[in-house]
Amino acid sequence: MVKGVGVGFRLDFVGQEELVRQHVDFLEYSQKRALEAVKAELGPFIGQVPIVVHSLNLSLGSIEAPADYRVEALKQTADLVDAPWVSEHLSYSRSGDMEIDNFIALPYTDEAIDVVVGHIVALKQTLGRPILLENVTHSFVWPGSVYTEGEFIRRVLEKADCGLLLDVTNLFLNAETIGYDPLSFLNAIPRDRVLQLHVAGHTEQNGELYDSHVGGIDPKVLALTEWVMNNTSCDAITIERDTDMESFEDVLQDLNLCRAIYNKYRNASAPAV
């Protein structure tokens, strides 16, 4: 069962298993490697703390279906940790032989919905586990889009019958960059499908905002997180942290902020900090 406050797994956590177990309710593992490497990295945590699996490279918005070997690696990892769900990004990062290390938002069209829903339905069947989709950052909206981002996400989730991994920081950055009210997005998505949150610190460079996953979550992102916890039944908050981190202690400050929000809106059954 995954509920409470979790953290994205990092190799820095190895050797700090006891501390991690004391402070988090679950871990999120980003799937990038073959099974033997996953076992070596995650070994001490498997069976000790619930783990959800976050996929990075299926490119569900591409016309071409995800490569079988990638789906198989994801399935092996999800089976290894008995993940209650698997998440992937609502985006594409591959076209034919070309692939980039980033997530590109889709055009908000019926054609894109049909493509991504087809891949999700097939993936669900192969994995035999629920799928969550994550909203990604974007700095423009494709010409020809006929839906808002929130309406597009609603249609995909309902047609594919899957959940939303709502990245609150991404929502905040998109609202600032594109220029929309985050509450209009939140009012468009199906609230009962919000099953997991991502929150992280972000950075600003030359007037551009980046979801850089640094420490120090913006108070406006925390306020949006409170709104979501107050207005949905979502029961899992995840902190993403990719920089400024040498050990698990570095994430404790953000963890405490998120736990305070969690405990305000849900039963405080989580470990004491």
Ligand SMILES: [Fe+2]
């Ligand atoms: Fe992600």
Ligand SMILES: [Fe+2]
């Ligand atoms: Fe995220």
